[in-house]
Amino acid sequence: MSKPNTVRCMLGMLGTDVHSKGIRTLARLLDEAGGIDVDYIGEHNSVEGMADAVVDRKIDIVGVSFSSAAYVEYTRQLIEAMKAKGVGHIPVMLGGMIHPDDVAELMEMGVAGVFGAGSKTEDIVSFVQNAGAPKI
Numbered sequence: 001m002s003k004p005n006t007v008r009c010m011l012g013m014l015g016t017d018v019h020s021k022g023i024r025t026l027a028r029l030l031d032e033a034g035g036i037d038v039d040y041i042g043e044h045n046s047v048e049g050m051a052d053a054v055v056d057r058k059i060d061i062v063g064v065s066f067s068s069a070a071y072v073e074y075t076r077q078l079i080e081a082m083k084a085k086g087v088g089h090i091p092v093m094l095g096g097m098i099h100p101d102d103v104a105e106l107m108e109m110g111v112a113g114v115f116g117a118g119s120k121t122e123d124i125v126s127f128v129q130n131a132g133a134p135k136i
Contacts, residue, residue: 007132011063012041012050014074019067022096026063026124033125036132047074051081054090061112061132065096072102079110091131095119 011027013020020043027040039057041050054062064071064078075094082088091112098106098116106114113127 006035006037007129008037008039008058008060009063009128009132010039010041010050010053010057010059010061011065012045012053013043013065014045014047014050014078015068015070016044017066017068017070017096018043019096020065023063023065026065026095026121029121030125030128033129036125036128047077047081050078051085051087054082054087055085059087059090061128062090062092063128064092064094066094067097071096071098072105075106075111076109093124093127093131095124 009030011023013023024040027038030036031038039059041053064075071094079088079092082090092110093113093115094106094111095115098114103114112131115124
């Protein structure tokens with residue numbers, strides 16, 4: 001169970017994407033940062049399954065990592081599924097192999113943050129703490 005004022009952050013991967021070293025490392029770093037309760041759901045998630053987990057686990061922010069080129073379509077589907085389940089207001093952040101040319105389109109569809117290769121841990125931690133904080 002989360003402590004009060006703790007951000008519940010769910011991290012996972014969609015589809016057949018399996019390069020999980022980065023997201024597993026991020027899960028550990030966010031957990032160690034304090035004030036963040038990390039729920040790492042692993043690899044091979046479906047869009048519907050991930051959206052259901054956001055609802056069921058009362059998540060404050062979602063992080064999805066990609067190493068395949070299907071991230072634009074998977075992200076679009078995830079955001080639509082979250083909206084359909086009434087959790088479209090929950091911020092979604094992406095990480096992994098995100099091409100800079102796609103960032104504008106991703107942000108337009110509702111992605112709250114993109115952290116590709118070379119992103120600083122402190123920037124990601126700060127983003128999660130701020131974007132996932134309860135809105136009063």
